[in-house]
Amino acid sequence: MQIAIPIFPGFTATDAIGPYEVLSRLPGAHTVFVASEPGLVRSDTGFLQVQAAPLSAAMQPQIVVVPGGPGRSLPLHDTVLLDWLRSIDATTLWTTSVCTGALVLGAAGLLRGKRAVTHWQYIDRLASHGAIATAGRYVFDGKTVTAAGVSAGFDMALALAARIAGDSLAQAIQLGIEYAPVPPFDAGSPDSAPAEIVAMVRRAAAGA
Amino acid sequence: MQIAIPIFPGFTATDAIGPYEVLSRLPGAHTVFVASEPGLVRSDTGFLQVQAAPLSAAMQPQIVVVPGGPGRSLPLHDTVLLDWLRSIDATTLWTTSVCTGALVLGAAGLLRGKRAVTHWQYIDRLASHGAIATAGRYVFDGKTVTAAGVSAGFDMALALAARIAGDSLAQAIQLGIEYAPVPPFDAGSPDSAPAEIVAMVRRAAAGA
Numbered sequence: 001m002q003i004a005i006p007i008f009p010g011f012t013a014t015d016a017i018g019p020y021e022v023l024s025r026l027p028g029a030h031t032v033f034v035a036s037e038p039g040l041v042r043s044d045t046g047f048l049q050v051q052a053a054p055l056s057a058a059m060q061p062q063i064v065v066v067p068g069g070p071g072r073s074l075p076l077h078d079t080v081l082l083d084w085l086r087s088i089d090a091t092t093l094w095t096t097s098v099c100t101g102a103l104v105l106g107a108a109g110l111l112r113g114k115r116a117v118t119h120w121q122y123i124d125r126l127a128s129h130g131a132i133a134t135a136g137r138y139v140f141d142g143k144t145v146t147a148a149g150v151s152a153g154f155d156m157a158l159a160l161a162a163r164i165a166g167d168s169l170a171q172a173i174q175l176g177i178e179y180a181p182v183p184p185f186d187a188g189s190p191d192s193a194p195a196e197i198v199a200m201v202r203r204a205a206a207g208a
Numbered sequence: 209m210q211i212a213i214p215i216f217p218g219f220t221a222t223d224a225i226g227p228y229e230v231l232s233r234l235p236g237a238h239t240v241f242v243a244s245e246p247g248l249v250r251s252d253t254g255f256l257q258v259q260a261a262p263l264s265a266a267m268q269p270q271i272v273v274v275p276g277g278p279g280r281s282l283p284l285h286d287t288v289l290l291d292w293l294r295s296i297d298a299t300t301l302w303t304t305s306v307c308t309g310a311l312v313l314g315a316a317g318l319l320r321g322k323r324a325v326t327h328w329q330y331i332d333r334l335a336s337h338g339a340i341a342t343a344g345r346y347v348f349d350g351k352t353v354t355a356a357g358v359s360a361g362f363d364m365a366l367a368l369a370a371r372i373a374g375d376s377l378a379q380a381i382q383l384g385i386e387y388a389p390v391p392p393f394d395a396g397s398p399d400s401a402p403a404e405i406v407a408m409v410r411r412a413a414a415g416a
Contacts, residue, residue, distance in 0.1 A: 149386025178357025180396030
């Protein structure tokens with residue numbers, strides 16, 4: 001089972017690495033990081049470089065996981081990447097995204113009429129791609145699965161692992177990565193975070 | 209503020225990327241991935257390659273985060289790395305580890321007499337390094353901070369971000385990465401996972 005993770009300059013590392021960490025542990029999984037410009041691809045912070053193969057290394061993956069990044073870095077006009085996404089989506093078993101990766105799927109025309117989620121700061125942009133913005137940590141709509149921001153890829157990937165290989169194996173992977181989160185604050189969603197923190201993050205995004 | 213993350217062949221990606229994702233977002237943070245053999249470093253699954261600078265790129269980091277990996281891949285006899293760890297620990301503000309990275313700190317002699325935690329499957333090995341095995345998602349003992357397995361690095365790093373830059377900024381980072389986890393199963397710890405899942409993971413580790 002091939003899992004393709006297309007990355008691009010400015011991708012958010014955890015969007016890609018979270019699902020990688022879970023799905024790569026499925027029996028028979030073979031994960032490949034690909035890019036329309038292969039070689040070293042730098043993440044959004046500028047501090048991390050991940051090696052990517054050409055898109056041609058994954059022409060019929062069973063699973064694709066599209067990570068996101070800050071809005072300005074999204075490859076929404078990378079026609080090579082978008083063509084590749086449309087092409088592989090014809091035969092994938094699961095077409096998935098994390099965070100603003102949903103907007104990349106949207107730009108490829110792959111979310112029309114589908115329920116989907118993305119990072120909370122970008123949720124209003126789903127409609128412009130014909131998607132139906134839907135609340136949730138992750139949203140299944142047929143074979144299309146989208147996750148909320150950054151860290152939500154772990155939850156989505158575990159749910160997906162269960163669909164693919166059964167609950168027991170998904171639980172074993174969860175135990176292997178000791179995924180029993182204890183966030184020190186209840187601030188990970190705009191619904192739970194203090195209002196002033198939500199305002200701070202919105203201001204920072206507006207200024208960036 | 210320089211944050212050094214030493215990686216090695218067979219490291220577990222999330223051990224490194226979790227704290228990277230959080231700590232790199234602190235104001236003034238400059239994160240560098242380093243290795244005793246610089247260049248592309250392959251993770252435990254074999255599917256991911258991350259670019260690493262030489263250890264000399266970080267001779268006085270304020271923070272070090274040591275990731276772990278499966279027991280067989282740990283650089284417990286890499287004297288160049290262990291010497292570097294001892295050297296930088298003399299001036300770090302925070303010396304930290306995720307997962308079995310604690311055993312690497314231990315091999316460098318940096319956990320003697322300290323309370324520490326590691327991946328649940330390796331907790332019994334802390335004592336051989338003079339550490340005091342301590343339950344917890346993460347454990348602070350002075351400037352030494354150790355996290356439990358793999359995904360615990362997110363929780364540790366957010367707690368550390370709060371110590372460094374205050375609760376508000378840590379909460380803003382948490383909101384930015386939408387860290388409001390909803391694991392699909394309650395199986396992330398040996399205390400909560402079904403007994404047969406714990407046995408399955410123990411058998412897999414013994415066979416590996």
